[in-house]
Amino acid sequence: MPTKEAVLEALHRVEDPELGMDIVDLGLVYDVEVEATNVKVVHSLTSMGCPAGPMIQEDIVNTVRETFPDVENVDLELTWDPPWTPERMSDDAKFILGFG
Numbered sequence: 696m697p698t699k700e701a702v703l704e705a706l707h708r709v710e711d712p713e714l715g716m717d718i719v720d721l722g723l724v725y726d727v728e729v730e731a732t733n734v735k736v737v738h739s740l741t742s743m744g745c746p747a748g749p750m751i752q753e754d755i756v757n758t759v760r761e762t763f764p765d766v767e768n769v770d771l772e773l774t775w776d777p778p779w780t781p782e783r784m785s786d787d788a789k790f791i792l793g794f795g
Contacts, residue, residue: 697763702727702734705762709754712747714792718755722783725774732767734759739779748773 697705706724707717718724718738726737736755740748756769781794788794 696732696765697729697734697759699727699729702729702736702759702763705758706736706755709751709758711741711751713745714741716788716791718751720785720788722785722788723751723779732765733770734763734766734768735770735772737772737774739774741779743775 703719703724706727707719709718710716711718711721711723714721721741723740724736724738726735728735728737736759738751738755740751745751752771752773755771759766759769781789781792784792784794
């Protein structure tokens with residue numbers, strides 16, 4: 696079974712198409728829980744009206760399932776608490792997007 700760290704590493708392949716950067720470096724992944732064959736990803740989006748939200752969620756599920764074939768369930772929890780802000784981004788993401 697995957698570890699939390701391995702799932703986070705895999706999620707670097709999920710990109711926010713509007714910003715052209717992965718959701719981990721953007722700070723959109725708030726938590727990952729792994730329990731037996733279940734993975735739960737708690738995440739946010741850059742805004743409540745993010746048009747790419749459904750696509751990002753589909754990519755999260757597909758990436759986890761493709762990377763870890765033994766995972767039976769991928770649960771997503773979309774949260775706005777705390778709201779996403781650019782401060783959540785990695786230093787590299789801030790630099791590339793001009794927030795540094």
